[in-house]
Amino acid sequence: MMNKLILASCRCGEIELQIAGTPILRGICYCSSCQEAGRLDQARHGVDCVLAEDGGTDYVLYRKDRVRCVKGHELFEExxxxxxxxxxxxxxxxxxxxxxxxxxxxHWLTIYRDRLPSDMPPATMRIMTAKRPKGVILPDDIPNYPGYSVKFILKLLFAWMAMGFRRPTVEGVP
Known part of the structure; x- marks a missing residue:
């Protein structure tokens, strides 16, 4: 799978990330920080909001050493x-x-799901669901963890072990 390359791009195509290999995992996060950032985005005109109606943020985790910016690095804003x-x-x-x-x-990068090709595998877990907005009832189609699950932590740990416990930066990203 290491030979598989995918591109993640912005809406206008001026920035492109090249990603090698398979993701660590795909999930949906309901933590307070993701929700706060999503609300701040929604308040800005024209911003691409990643916050779903139920308060979740859909993402795909990749090892940082498998992601590089191949176009538009000067257009990033932190x-x-x-x-x-x-x-x-x-x-x-x-x-x-x-x-x-x-x-x-x-050692990982959390790429927003909408930046990736449409054929990505489905989410495998929801995390930090105890922080979801009041009144939101989540389906039981995938595991709903109130915090960080052991499975989530183990997947990150195994990826880090495979990287030799390094914490690289993302090539081409300021």
Missing amino acids: RRLKPSSPTRRMYAHCCETAMFLDFTKG
Whole structure:
């Protein structure tokens, strides 16, 4: 599967990320930070919002050493909920497209689902569901974890082990 390459691009196509191999996982997050960032995006004119009606953010996790920017690196804009936050959300300045979330202390990159080809496998879990908006009832089609599940943590750990416990930066991303 390492030979499989996919592209993730902004809405106007000025930024492209090339991704090699299979994802670590695909999930939907309901944490407070994802919801707050989504609400801030919705308040900005023309921004590509990643927050679903139920408060979830659909994402696909990849190892950072398998992602590189092949076009438009100068068009990235970084946004953080707080200046000191280790989590940055990267947007395409050209068309206000949410591209990915980067936990800078981690070894993975959280790419927003809408940036990827339509044939991505379905989500396998919902995490941080205890933080979902009041009144939202989630289906039981996939596991709904109130926090971070052991399965989620193990998938990240195994990916990190395979990387030799390195924490690389994403090639071509400021």
